[in-house]
Amino acid sequence: MNPFSWRRLLAVLAKEFIQMRRDRLTFAMMVGIPIMQLCLFGYAINTDPKHLPTAIVAAESSEFTRRLISAMTLSDYFDIVATPASIDHGRELIARGDVQFLLRIPPDFARDLVRGERPALLVEIDATDPVASGNAMAALGPLVEQSLASEIKGPLAHLNPKPGSIDLRIQRRYNPEGLTAYNIVPGLMGVILTMTLIMMTGLAIARERERGTFENLLAMPVRPLEIMLGKLVPYILVAYVQVGVILVAAHLLFAVPILGSLWLLLGCTLAFIVANLSVGLLFSTLAKNQMQAMQMTFFFFLPSMLLSGFMFPFRGMPGWAQAIGELLPLTHFLRIVRGILLKVNGPADVWPNLWPLLAFTLVVVAFGAKRFRKTLD
């Protein structure tokens, strides 16, 4: 028997494609999942929430107060939904979660302001989800000053808190409007590929094992490499279909710019696809049935979601969590995708995140090939 036969590989490939075509549900899932997740997450996840419910306790009604309230409303960050009579009542609203912000304008605010006594504006925040209120909070300070500054003019102009002394300019690079979709949508590409690829390859061999057909396959004069490649190659094609769907949707639905080289992106994607397929293959050699393959997929998928920087800012994690994150292919792929799409990264910029993908694949394939035996022992 010759060591490797293209004919046998083609036979396995043909079989896999036929089976994939017949398994309508799985096929629909492979195309449907990207679109569904993209729409769900792309539109749903927003780390720059606006229209946060706000309550204002105004102990006085002056031109300044009205000015401040209208400026807050116009900023889109704050929706003033309540004007409770007392601060205690306002705190109840926060406790119940009815409002996220409680702004208290003290009595004699206008008088103290005119006198230059620096009156205090108290803002209370429901900080249970810090991400949710961070941007709004950051917007509040300048907003208050600017809105008041326009009122403090003429003889009061000397009260202005010297605008020229500090000129703070915040420049949001790569995503000037701070659109979450720019971050989420390219990231989703990695998440979707991770989930579908590992699950599909894990299931593909576990399914044969579960149905007993693996025994039949092994009873044929076939090389492990032929089975492995025959099983994996169809999923590379599936993965590229998914990538295509996601990129088109990202561009059309979310207007995510594709600034860097598309070819470089597709090339790096191959490294990522193969890395995930190798994980799926390793799992499939460990799993006795489809259920186990599924469980292992989630065992791998959850840390990928949580520690890769997709869900939470990578730099916000403690060192040990970052170390785990660095081991995951998704972490590196996210950087590559965002780098190419948004920062016009070239091959040299991408390399520091490309080689970890290749190294990861090498290690996992080595383990998988060792576990993938031709026998049933």
Place this chain on the structure above:
Amino acid sequence: MTAYAIDVRGLSKSFGDKKVVDGLDLRVERGAIYGFLGPNGSGKTTTIRMLCGLLTADAGEGTCLGLDVRRDSNVIKSQVGYMTQKFTWWEDLTIEENLRFAARMHGLANARSVVDAALERLGLAQRRRQLAGELSGGWKQRLALAACLLHQPRLLLLDEPTAGVDPKARREFWAEIHALAREGLTVLVSTHYMDEAERCHRLAYIAFGKLLAEGTPQQILDQVGLCTFAIDGAPAVAVDEISRLPGVEQVVPFGLRLHVSGVDAATLSTSVAGYTHRHQLSWQPVDSSLEDAFIALMRGGKP
């Protein structure tokens, strides 16, 4: 080239602490239909899997079609047809796709014509596009047999091929097995059916991974040396009473008859004669069946 299609000695295999096959010697002549019998879990499937290279033996050596069982498993696979106990062809592929896959995996140059010929022979040419999963048990079995014959193997390993198949299909199946053997194919077949065991040229009976008896059906009967008497018209309640008599090892009802067997012929005949005299029943010696012999073997073979 040896005269034996299978010639293995001391074959052993353990899963964990459990010794499934324990020092098994097996010799199967070329062109023979060799029956492989034994209770469930006796190691039949494991032995067959070791012969075709699906499992590696822990110990033992020997040849299969003159090829080393442990070293040449890949070559063995291409010359052996293995029909698994369960239906292990792809149920989501059509009949034709399954056959074509098998043909291509074995590297047959004329895959298409081989598959067409097999479909004709099976009588499945009309249903070639039917999914294998939709076939009835009998047709699945025929498909499985056809698929593992495509590459014209020289040895056929059949693991309980007729389990769950109706009597007519079983008879046709065995007719085909005999026809193949006449063409020179060696067949090793495991079974639980005694009528099938009687159709084999030679038999091996294994229990708890050990070979307990080997030979032609008649040789096995002689080897066990079981003596059987038939008692006519005994009431069903008599079974308990008779089985407590000295020398009685088995009492099996056959309709209105009871078959009473034991290896100690003298004691047995005294017991039976005494009982039938007391209850005024008729009795006579009959030939022991293979089933009686195997049950006797199984009792004796307990570790």
